[in-house]
Amino acid sequence: MSDHPPLSRLDLNLLVALDALLTERSVTRAAQRLHLSQPALSASLARLRTHFGDAILARRGNAYELTPLAIRLTEYTSAALEAARRVFDAQADWSPEDSTREFSIYGSDYSFATIGRAASRLAAERAPGVRFRFMLHSPAIIDDIDTRLRYVDGLLIPHGFLTDLPFVDLRSDDWLIVASADNERAADGVTMELIADSPWVFTYQSRTAFTSASRQLQHLGIEPRISAVVESFLTLPLFVAGTDRLGLVQAGLAPIIEASGDVVLHEPPFDATPVKNALWWHPVHDRDPEHEWMRALFAEAAHGEASA
The missing domain is CATH 3.40.190.10 (Periplasmic binding protein-like II)
Known part of the structure; x- marks a missing residue:
C-alpha cells in the first residue's frame, strides 16, 4: 500500500497558491496576483508550511527568501499546474479553429x-x-x-x-562561417589555415551541448582557439563584428545576419555535415x-x- 495520501485528501487549490508564492516570493504580491485577500493567502501559506514541515518563505531583513525546499519545489510546481490544466482542457471533439490551447x-x-x-x-x-x-x-x-x-x-x-x-x-540546414566585414584575411574566403589561426566564437560548448560543425573541426585535427562562448546563434555575429574572430551559424539565419552589414558569411572550406x-x-x-x-x-x- 502506498504511503502517500490519496489525492482526494489534498486541496489542489494549494498548488495554485504555492506557485504564486514561489514566483512572487511575497504574500502580498502573491495575493494580488490571485485576486485574494492577504489573510486568505496567509492561511494557505500556513497550511503549506504544515504539509511540508518547512517555512517555504523565510524572512531575511525586510524581504523573504525561498527555503532550500521551496527552491526545489519551483521546478515541479509550474509543471504540475500545467499538467492539471491539460487534463481539464482536454475535449472529446477538438477543432483547431475553435481551440485556445x-x-x-x-x-x-x-x-x-x-x-x-x-x-x-x-x-x-x-x-x-x-x-x-x-x-x-x-x-x-x-x-x-x-x-x-x-x-x-x-x-x-x-x-x-x-x-x-x-x-x-x-x-x-547547412553551416556557414561568420567573419567581420572588415576582416581583410577573410576577404577572399575562409581557408583551413585561417580557421586554424583565428580566434573563434562558439555556441553551447560543453560535453553535452555543441554544434556538429565545431565537433567536426576537432575531428579534422583542428583545435579552435575559443575566445567567447554564447548560448545564442543570433547573438554570435555581434561578438564577431569588428574583430578577427570567426563563428559558425546555420544558413537559415543568413537573411537576418546579413541585414546588419557588419559581418559576411562564407562557405566553409571543408565538407560540413548538414544539421x-x-x-x-x-x-x-x-x-x-x-x-x-x-x-x-x-x-x-x-x-x-x-x-x-
Whole structure:
C-alpha cells in the first residue's frame, strides 16, 4: 500500500497558491496576483508550511527568501499546474479553429527564428485562438529532457543529442562561417589555415551541448582557439563584428545576419555535415489529437521554409 495520501485528501487549490508564492516570493504580491485577500493567502501559506514541515518563505531583513525546499519545489510546481490544466482542457471533439490551447516548445533561438516562426504564422491563419510559448533550452534542460518533455509539448533540436523518443524530421540546414566585414584575411574566403589561426566564437560548448560543425573541426585535427562562448546563434555575429574572430551559424539565419552589414558569411572550406532538425516529444503525447495537429503543422511549416 502506498504511503502517500490519496489525492482526494489534498486541496489542489494549494498548488495554485504555492506557485504564486514561489514566483512572487511575497504574500502580498502573491495575493494580488490571485485576486485574494492577504489573510486568505496567509492561511494557505500556513497550511503549506504544515504539509511540508518547512517555512517555504523565510524572512531575511525586510524581504523573504525561498527555503532550500521551496527552491526545489519551483521546478515541479509550474509543471504540475500545467499538467492539471491539460487534463481539464482536454475535449472529446477538438477543432483547431475553435481551440485556445497554448503549445509550449523548447528550442534555440535559431529554431525559433526559422521553423518556430513559420509554424506560428501558419497557426495564426488556421487556428487564431491557438498560441505558442517558445522557451529557450539549456544544457541542464537537455540533460533532464525525459522528465521535461512530460510537461511541455516538444523540443526543437537536431539529431545527435536525443535517443529513444518519438520525433518528426523537419528541415535540414547547412553551416556557414561568420567573419567581420572588415576582416581583410577573410576577404577572399575562409581557408583551413585561417580557421586554424583565428580566434573563434562558439555556441553551447560543453560535453553535452555543441554544434556538429565545431565537433567536426576537432575531428579534422583542428583545435579552435575559443575566445567567447554564447548560448545564442543570433547573438554570435555581434561578438564577431569588428574583430578577427570567426563563428559558425546555420544558413537559415543568413537573411537576418546579413541585414546588419557588419559581418559576411562564407562557405566553409571543408565538407560540413548538414544539421538535420527535428521536433521531439514524450510518448505520453502520442495519441493526443491536438498534439498530432501541432506536429503536422511543424512538418508543413518546415517544408515551406525549405522551399522558400
